[in-house]
Amino acid sequence: MKIGKMVTDAAPASSSRSKLINEKGFFSRLTDRTSESRGKLLIYGSALLMIVAVTAITLFLTVQGLRSFVVDRLNFWTFITGTEWFPDRAENPSFGAFPFIFGSMAVTFLAALIATPIAIGTAIFMAEIAKKWGAKIMQPVIEILVGIPSVVYGLIGLSIIVPFMRQHFGGTGFNLITGAIVVGIMILPTVASIAADSIRAVPDSLRQASYAIGATKWQTIWRVVIPAAGSSLLTAIILGMSRAFGEALAVQMVIGNVGKIPTSILDPSATLTTIITLSMGHTTTGSLLNDALWSLGLILLLISYVFIVIIRFIGKRGEKR
């Protein structure tokens, strides 16, 4: 932001002094505040750093994640479809990651199911109904909620939602739906604030046209504003889902971490992230379990890439309309 402004400010000055700059050496071109090259270098440098970082992380995870298939000779197909995770069993240890993939997906979708209606309702309230109040009070409140660390959500889940579930639904209270509720509350503010922005971006002319043909406020919101903001709202939800998908700590505290496919939402479950955080420290570098955990990390990365691709796809479709 700051750099961009500096460059645009510097543009007219540099055109009048362009001869001077050309005569300067390489070093002074970089130190001169008004020089084009310095701005370019800064911006190109940061962009390059980003690209290098993303590529390096992907490559590193791929190399580490493929070790269990290449070096340790695990079968890739039985790894992602197998349902038995007994890495420490004395005879015939088995690595079946499907329960974790399933658990991650289930938590993510349930959390989105819980968070979406509330988040979009809040967003409509902030952006359509109580505009001033929404911008002055609700927006900051929601931004504070975004900043609360996930361990706090986990602790609240452990000391309030888990006992509640145990008293009212039996069992231990550690189950899939508890995890989904905790993560759902966590992603609520993220979804709400992005959704509010996208509703605000709907041009006023649409609303005025709707009122002009005699629609009520609710009809305008339901039939005009939401469809117009549609694809951005979807983006908000999927961004929330990708946050839910990557969440580890809060989920680990309440989901029970059982490596079995749950038969109901009241069964304990486990996710890709929880099994990684639980076991990683106990493993030695390069051991079979360690490699298998890296492979889980690679799967996690691939699925979050899928989320990004979906967001881009929806964004493009929204532009076309």
Add this chain to the structure above:
Amino acid sequence: MKKKNLLAIALVFVLSLTLILSGCGNGSGSSSSDSSSSSKDSSSSSAALSGKITIGGSTALQPLAAQVAKEFMEKNPDVQIEVQGGGSGTGLSEAQDGNFDIGMSDVFAESKSNIDAKALKDYQVAVVGMTAAVNPKAGVKNLSKADLQKVFTGQVKNWKEVGGKDLKITLVNRPDGSGTRATFDQFALDNKTPAEGITQDSTNTVKKIISETPGAVGYMALSYFTANDTSVTKLSIDGVEASDDNVASGKFPVWAYEHMYTKGEPSKLVKAFLDFMMSDAVQTKDVPAQGYLSVKNMKVQRDAEGKQTDK
């Protein structure tokens, strides 16, 4: 524009200042410690130690190591000891790679793959006993080893089948690879694989779950069962109470060493710390205070395969 310029200059100034200061700090720090150590060498017979030790690994051993490190640093002000967590696996790997001077582990290095146990030197600094913890509502205080194994392998689903109340059994496990789990599986379950259950890493969370969930059973170190605490029941196995004395005499089988590993022979400084760790002052005071048994009190010993012999 001017404001921004000023800000940039201020920023650069602050940055360079911190760089210079930190540089100075390092320089003066090392030189002062050098001079003090050399002066002490000449003045006193007890050779003053200086330098830095990095210890890391098992979170179960971390509190004891931190406490002993604190006392060691009070005695040797020029020594800096950093105690990190990370888990037993991390401790072994980093000790082997030379990143930790001492790697802490709850299990023998031999039991972990990708670790060259021969390259590591083992110091058994303490003993930890553990047993099953049961929710009081289950109504069991003692189980035979065979029944305990049935409970943990999932062959038995209700407490009434092993002499308790009519209550469903809920297992609370530790993560794969955890030292506590490895010890319990090996010595209480005779290497049988426990059935799937709720999995938690921290002993405090495990205790909380067991105390709050009717019919829950898990396992934890003996130090977590306190005398007047009735929130969980400490289980006896085959009629033998899980007490420090029974562990020391070898009657109670579920216990493990807490290890400190160094890569090859330790340096003089690290050796001094390990000697202090094994000294009577630490072994009779800090080790029991942190809930461990002293290795010196043990009447039995064990090798890496788990074979138990009289000392």
